Amino acid sequence: MNPTSVRKAVIPAAGFGTRFLPSAKSLPKEMLPIIDTPTIQHVVEEAVESGITDILMIIGKSKRAIEEHFYPNLDLEKELSDKGKIEELEKIQKISGLANIHFIWQQELKGLGDAVSYARSFVGNQAFALLLGDTLLGVPGEGAAVTGQLIEVFCQHGQNVVALEEVPEEKVNRYGIAGGDWLSENNAVLKIDTLIEKPSPDEAPSRLAIASRYVFRPEIFEYLANTPRGKNNEVQLTDAMVSMMADHAMYGLKLTEKRYDIGNKLDFIKTNIEFALRRDDIGPELRDYIKKLAEDL
């Protein structure tokens, strides 16, 4: 294993998306747009900005739109070219050139841990990045890509790294929570010694939640293979991480970036409003509209 570079990434996007039904019945939640760009395209762009060249997406039934999005559409390209719509043409040509993107079907939706295990032969004997396809960290184009920050920590220690987000106490029961000791003076890198999935506030070792981005050594697959179904009768990635921690160190990088979880209805709406307000083309008009709406309703 070469701890000086991480070139492969895995993006699981097979989940049912039950929090987003009925829409997620046939439309992958990862394709829900933030204004005009599917969430998963932003996730791929984050990976590419972080030095990733090869991506495996774990998909399944009702997720074909993801494949189509990342393959070229020559008819559409010709139409845009004939009509002189060069800006639109460049936007769609860029998508299929972002990285080498491969797809595999998760046969039965047995949980995130099971989904990740499908990447074993793609990953081989190298470290890899794992990015959840329904979540953004930070505003695209602003600041350093979070996956790239994790890769830097991985290159320093040669060990697993996860992103950590400080969450309010009343929300610890929604996430995997990490405890441990800070390595650096600025409390940015935590050497993790405890991981508890969805603890009550009393049991939680901290308020630091695992936040949708990871860099793993390839040995994670051995632990996943030995992880039985756990909570919700699913193979939990956190359970495999806990077993792995007995033999391999796990670090956490505390983020300053905000998490945008598109698989959650309220966050999806908030993200669209926030990102739209930041845009020059529609932001000013939307701001006036929201102010007026808030006064009227």
Ligand code: UTP
């Ligand atoms: P979630 O916990 O968000 O589950 O999965 P979900 O099924 O997608 O959505 P809800 O909770 O039912 O609304 C976290 C990530 O793991 C992937 C999802 O696609 C998402 O990126 N996942 C989950 C899989 O790829 N396969 C699974 O079996 C479960």
